[in-house]
Amino acid sequence: MNPVITAWSAVSAFGVDSEALLPGAWAATGPEASPVDHERWPVSDDTACLVPGFDVREVLGRKGTRSIDRVTGLALTAVGRLVDAGVETGDDTALVLGTTSGGLQSQWTTTTDMLVQDKPFYIDPSAIPYVIMNGTAGQCAIWHTLRGPNTTIAAARTSGLTALRYARTLLSTGRARRVLCGGAEEYSASRSWLDRRTRGGDDATVLGEGAAMLLVEPANAVGPGRTPLAEVAAVELGVAPLDDADLAGALTACVRRALDRAGVPAGDVWAASPGPSAVERAVHTELFGAQALAAVPAVDLLGDLAAATGAFQLALVLGSAAREPVAGRVAVITTTDREGSIGAAVLRLNPDLS
Structure with a gap:
């Protein structure tokens, strides 16, 4: 029997709350772009589809969030929406997260510090977990006590569907009773710089950011209070x-x-x-x-x-x-x-x- 999706959450340019996604998308006539604050974002982009007002420490609280980067903050928020709605955590809950390459800005900043600081080890050690590609998924598991299989999928734009297929595999092989799967992407100066140089100068693409997560469960073992969507x-x-x-x-x-x-x-x-x-x-x-x-x-x-x-x-x-x-x-x-x-x-x- 095929698995079912029973819940979802999204942190998007239409708002931090999932409820804002559909009304905003149906009412929109074009990309939900806003002017880029160039003092905060040293980029050449004039506009971007940013999550409005998103600040990691304001959304998640100040305790334990000093070193959390933006993509991890977005993923933590989306996963947290499902956990707060009653999704069970613990040993039977897996996480599969799609990403391009992890925290690109963290990777860029740390690599730069290794090259320009007085010695290679003069870097911020608290940033190291987010330099690793699976740092975001690992932090989501720690933060929300998800002790099942923890997987990072790096398949560029197809990461979301690849994560969904991987979730099916975890359920069909009995590795988990439920899987949180989805994808996250941040807007950052490093991403903007790399994107412009790999696309070509004539591309007018507006970059966006956000995180969306799905709860996938076996059809014959849907959790209490949930119905298959x-x-x-x-x-x-x-x-x-x-x-x-x-x-x-x-x-x-x-x-x-x-x-x-x-x-x-x-x-x-x-x-x-x-x-x-x-x-x-x-x-x-x-x-x-x-x-x-x-x-x-x-x-x-x-x-x-x-x-x-x-x-x-x-x-x-x-x-x-x-x-x-x-x-x-x-x-x-x-x-x-x-x-x-x-x-x-x-x-x-x-x-x-x-």
């Missing part, structure tokens, strides 16, 4: 050539594999959520029609979320499904990355598992 019917991953025509073909094949595995014809898809690329939107339009794309807000309203993209797509689909009766309807989510990774997930919404 969606059945994870299939998750397929792959690699595509970087040429647009080849990418479209590879993505179409990946989606068809996911639909076949789920036993769903393309004509039954109610909602389609492509990633921010034009190729993805074209593939979804050809397979499912424009009406399916209109059922869910576009994820690029939140800016380029990098590793958090897929997790936010899933959250937008789940939140949109709560707006109208969609029991048993199907949604398809895809993400692609400019380095060639692709992913597709099929959800059966508000399933009747009786």
Whole structure:
């Protein structure tokens, strides 16, 4: 039996609270961007989709947060929303977190200090845990007493769907009774600098940040007080050539594999959520029609979320499904990355598992 998603949380450009995501996304006519404070962010970006007013110590409290970096603070907040809502912690709860490379600003600052300070060891030791790629996931486990398997997935923009597939594996092999999975991405001077140089100077992309988390459980062991929001019917991953025509073909094949595995014809898809690329939107339009794309807000309203993209797509689909009766309807989510990774997930919404 396929696992089910029973809860979700999101910290986004529409607000720190999950409840702000859907109203903001449905009302938005473009990216939720705000002017960048260049005194705080020494970047060339004029705008970015920042979590409004987010400060780690103000949101999480001053105790034990002096050295926590921004991406970890975002992830801690999103995980905390689920724990505060009653999700069980302890030995049976796993965490799978998608990231690009961990705390990029922490890595950049520490590496710079090693090179320019008087001696290589004149660095801030409290920053070391966040230089390591799995530092954020580890801190989430420590902070929220999640003692099950703790995994970091670094698959760029496809990290969210890869994390969802990994969560399925943990549940199917009995390694956990429930899994918190999702993705987190920070906005920082280092990320802005690297992004501009790897994209090229003509790209007008607006960077975003945030964290989105899902609670995934076995369909026959849903926790008390929770009901299934969606059945994870299939998750397929792959690699595509970087040429647009080849990418479209590879993505179409990946989606068809996911639909076949789920036993769903393309004509039954109610909602389609492509990633921010034009190729993805074209593939979804050809397979499912424009009406399916209109059922869910576009994820690029939140800016380029990098590793958090897929997790936010899933959250937008789940939140949109709560707006109208969609029991048993199907949604398809895809993400692609400019380095060639692709992913597709099929959800059966508000399933009747009786």
